[in-house]
Amino acid sequence: MSIAAAGALAVALAVTCALVSPIEGLRMPRSEHPDARTLTAAGWRRPLWQWEGIRAACILVALLLASALALPPLAGVAGLVAPSVVIRLRADAAARRARVATTRLLRAAEAVLRSGGALPEALRRAVDASEDPLARRPFVDALRAFDLGAPLDEALRSSAAATRDRRARMALETLAIGVALRLPGDRAGLLVAAVTDRLAFEERLDEEVRARTSGLRSQVLLLAALVPGIAAYLAVTVPSLGVTLSAPFGRTILVPAAIALELLGIVASRRAVEGVLR
Numbered sequence: 001m002s003i004a005a006a007g008a009l010a011v012a013l014a015v016t017c018a019l020v021s022p023i024e025g026l027r028m029p030r031s032e033h034p035d036a037r038t039l040t041a042a043g044w045r046r047p048l049w050q051w052e053g054i055r056a057a058c059i060l061v062a063l064l065l066a067s068a069l070a071l072p073p074l075a076g077v078a079g080l081v082a083p084s085v086v087i088r089l090r091a092d093a094a095a096r097r098a099r100v101a102t103t104r105l106l107r108a109a110e111a112v113l114r115s116g117g118a119l120p121e122a123l124r125r126a127v128d129a130s131e132d133p134l135a136r137r138p139f140v141d142a143l144r145a146f147d148l149g150a151p152l153d154e155a156l157r158s159s160a161a162a163t164r165d166r167r168a169r170m171a172l173e174t175l176a177i178g179v180a181l182r183l184p185g186d187r188a189g190l191l192v193a194a195v196t197d198r199l200a201f202e203e204r205l206d207e208e209v210r211a212r213t214s215g216l217r218s219q220v221l222l223l224a225a226l227v228p229g230i231a232a233y234l235a236v237t238v239p240s241l242g243v244t245l246s247a248p249f250g251r252t253i254l255v256p257a258a259i260a261l262e263l264l265g266i267v268a269s270r271r272a273v274e275g276v277l278r
Contacts, residue, residue: 037164038084038087039087042090042094044087058082061079097132098132098134098135098165098168099165101132102165102199103200103203105136108126109126110192110196112125112126113185114185114189118185123143124143127139134165137163138160141159141162143155152176153179153180160176167202174194174195175191175192178191227258231245231258
């Protein structure tokens with residue numbers, strides 16, 4: 001290649017970079033899928049495009065039902081939101097099971113520490129004995145980083161920073177403090193026992209709150225089902241009400257507003273209970 005050809009190629013490359021770099025700078029930063037963590041917590045192992053395919057199918061079904069029932073196309077929003085609501089309910093149930101499994105995992109680690117084992121060995125045995133993937137994950141990540149050469153306390157802190165479960169994060173940070181202080185096996189066992197007792201107390205408190213609020217939550221759901229039932233009964237027995245609800249104003253304003261208020265009440269009651277449990 002001659003010097004002139006090489007120079008022309010370099011100039012062309014420089015011009016191309018100058019033209020492309022502003023476009024690259026204008027690109028929007030990549031954001032995480034809003035349901036990505038929830039899907040992982042719920043046990044979804046398939047690609048996200050399949051999940052969005054399910055959402056598209058739900059929207060199509062909602063639009064077909066809205067067309068059949070003479071409802072406004074806005075009812076398709078139900079198909080948009082329903083998959084996220086369902087997967088969040090499943091993720092919440094999986095998180096509750098993981099909290100119980102985390103307590104059992106720490107109990108197993110405490111038993112190994114009291115018998116004279118080291119903390120890494122105790123965590124490995126406890127992780128191997130646990131069957132809950134969400135409870136195992138932060139401890140597995142910490143042990144993997146430790147096997148790759150990271151100090152155990154730093155590995156525990158990094159895993160605590162990455163987990164979303166407040167209780168697992170508290171347990172990992174407490175273990176990291178014990179490692180940093182170089183506590184012997186029996187003292188580390190006492191530290192793990194204190195953390196486990198705290199988690200067990202919170203579990204009993206959660207169960208008591210759920211037991212005390214189960215009647216209230218059942219009443220909320222019963223009232224949510226009772227109001228549409230009364231409306232349907234009155235629409236059949238009172239012709240004027242049926243005409244009002246079947247009119248365009250009723251289909252586009254009254255019925256969607258009633259459904260929105262029903263869902264808002266259910267979500268608010270659930271958030272109130274979950275706020276106490278946190």
